[in-house]
Amino acid sequence: METDTWVPMGGDVLREVIGRRFRQVRTEEAKHLWGCPAGDFVTVARPDADWWKPGEHAYFGEAYRTIAARFPRDPTDPDLTEAEVTQREADLVCRIATAHFGARAPRILDIACGTGRHALELTRRGFDIVAMDLQEGCLRIARTQAPMACAAADMRHLPLADGSVDLVLNMWNSFGYFLDEAEEAQVLREFRRVLRPGGLALLHGDLDAQAALGGHWVEHMKVPLGEGAIFLARQVHVAALGGLACLSWVVFPGEEPFQSPAFFMRARDDATWLRQGRAAGFGAVRVERLPGAVRSEWVVRLLA
Numbered sequence: 001m002e003t004d005t006w007v008p009m010g011g012d013v014l015r016e017v018i019g020r021r022f023r024q025v026r027t028e029e030a031k032h033l034w035g036c037p038a039g040d041f042v043t044v045a046r047p048d049a050d051w052w053k054p055g056e057h058a059y060f061g062e063a064y065r066t067i068a069a070r071f072p073r074d075p076t077d078p079d080l081t082e083a084e085v086t087q088r089e090a091d092l093v094c095r096i097a098t099a100h101f102g103a104r105a106p107r108i109l110d111i112a113c114g115t116g117r118h119a120l121e122l123t124r125r126g127f128d129i130v131a132m133d134l135q136e137g138c139l140r141i142a143r144t145q146a147p148m149a150c151a152a153a154d155m156r157h158l159p160l161a162d163g164s165v166d167l168v169l170n171m172w173n174s175f176g177y178f179l180d181e182a183e184e185a186q187v188l189r190e191f192r193r194v195l196r197p198g199g200l201a202l203l204h205g206d207l208d209a210q211a212a213l214g215g216h217w218v219e220h221m222k223v224p225l226g227e228g229a230i231f232l233a234r235q236v237h238v239a240a241l242g243g244l245a246c247l248s249w250v251v252f253p254g255e256e257p258f259q260s261p262a263f264f265m266r267a268r269d270d271a272t273w274l275r276q277g278r279a280a281g282f283g284a285v286r287v288e289r290l291p292g293a294v295r296s297e298w299v300v301r302l303l304a
Contacts, residue, residue, distance in 0.1 A: 014250075018066070020062075022063055024255075041234065044247070045245040047262035052134075061135070089171065107128045108122060110130070111155060112170070124146070167195075168202065202299060208296035209267040220234055230251045288301070
């Protein structure tokens with residue numbers, strides 16, 4: 001974790017937010033976790049069962065949103081803007097929706113909607129959108145974006161009637177955070193419950209599960225955030241957890257690093273998607289890799 005001379009910049013929102021929300025640690029402590037054996041790392045990086053819980057000091061709080069706003073949207077095209085990525089992803093949703101529903105515009109549940117970038121774009125395109133997320137901070141932002149229905153919701157217990165939507169949309173690695181796989185099975189059952197006959201659940205992400213499960217996972221990530229700040233993450237696959245135990249740091253030149261809470265992402269192979277989708281009551285499951293997009297970007301279609 002090299003550092004350079006840093007001249008503080010007035011109004012540095014990133015520094016202000018990270019300083020409030022992440023825990024500052026000694027550089028030597030962070031370096032040790034960055035390079036220590038995987039087993040030693042996991043003793044520190046194993047997250048709490050409810051690490052994803054809502055709140056500004058939780059992992060998906062204000063610090064996460066601020067980092068995400070500066071994160072490169074596509075490693076193959078660093079100049080690509082968030083708006084352009086949103087357009088591309090909305091195009092993908094529209095193509096799949098047209099292929100499945102024809103000329104009929106489906107009623108869509110977007111969960112977890114985050115700050116509403118997909119819901120907003122799809123609303124602009126004429127879709128009836130219900131946007132839900134567990135994080136009230138995200139919803140406050142989403143509610144300012146468009147006149148659409150927004151509500152706080154836990155994926156395991158959706159506040160919707162049976163058969164009330166046509167398409168459940170779950171974008172950008174928004175599924176797979178529960179340490180107990182039974183809770184994720186409950187989420188899929190909820191997706192199935194709220195879908196009308198002939199409906200579709202569409203899950204999307206770019207976690208390279210094949211690499212993680214096959215022992216080819218690249219554990220370390222280093223991404224510039226601008227103004228001299230660097231985002232670092234180490235993500236170690238733990239077979240006993242069924243996914244990745246993770247820690248991240250934000251390093252500002254001349255300062256000790258700021259460390260995030262530990263977090264978790266589950267890795268699924270195609271056979272697991274098929275097994276879990278069918279167990280949740282879906283009639284068909286399709287896993288597709290998207291050619292010409294971000295490396296390992298994929299969609300899973302679960303047909304009611």
